[in-house]
Amino acid sequence: QSSAVFRFTILDLSGPSGIEHIDTAFLQGTSSLLFVIDAQDQDQLAGALEMLVSAVVRLFRANPRVLFEIFLHKVDGLSESHKLELLRDITHKVKVRLEERGVGDANTSYYLSSIYDHSVFESMSKVVQKLIPHLATLEGLLDVLVTNCRMDKAFLFDVFSKICVASDSQPVDSQSVELMSDVIDVVSDLASIYEED
Structure with a gap:
């Protein structure tokens, strides 16, 4: 991968x-x-x-x-x-x-x-996050995005694997990760419908 x-x-x-x-x-x-x-x-x-x-x-x-x-x-x-x-x-x-x-x-x-359920994606996300050398930088950039755009929360996902690569520094709850995973499924399904052959 x-x-x-x-x-x-x-x-x-x-x-x-x-x-x-x-x-x-x-x-x-x-x-x-x-x-x-x-x-x-x-x-x-x-x-x-x-x-x-x-x-x-x-x-x-x-x-x-x-x-x-x-x-x-x-x-x-x-x-x-x-x-x-x-x-x-x-x-x-x-x-x-x-x-x-x-x-x-x-x-x-x-x-x-x-x-x-989404526990396997959440667990794999935690494993991957430990391996990313610049995770703190990614979190800092997402914090800036959240502040400047007045967002509640920001995630950076790998769409293909549904792994959460990073999020802003606010605490993450399982329901948010589950919701984001479901949103990725919907967007992927819609993208495949409207994709050019």
Whole structure:
């Protein structure tokens, strides 16, 4: 995925062997590791956590600056209390295991996500924003836009992926991001109708 604002190189490392076969030189240039855990598959959770911890240990030793983004995915079928309990449980287990292996200071972040709402876009937006070196400049420019145009809020979205690249410095609520994502869908649908062949 490439755009004018950010560039990705995505390497899918599914399966138990995953990161073990990747060259250390490649890992040293990695900015972020996104690890997805199926929140509904409790039978595979222990194995997934072990794969996560092994990947974090290997990558952290090759590159201590890397960001570890852990998505607890498919949480749409869980109650709010169960989501929070699962998040707390996984966060604690991973922290303990990383400390046991001497990498307790690895930079880990956790997100609850689902494809049935906008949480996956919001979570990916947070991951991407961490990787943009000039995010503060973009936020400052959006602050100027909001002030000069008397707007309530300003967002900078990548239309294709629906990732929020930046927003002004006012706090962002999930409903606003969800609304902007819906607006992007409508505009994209209308644009395709009136597009010249």
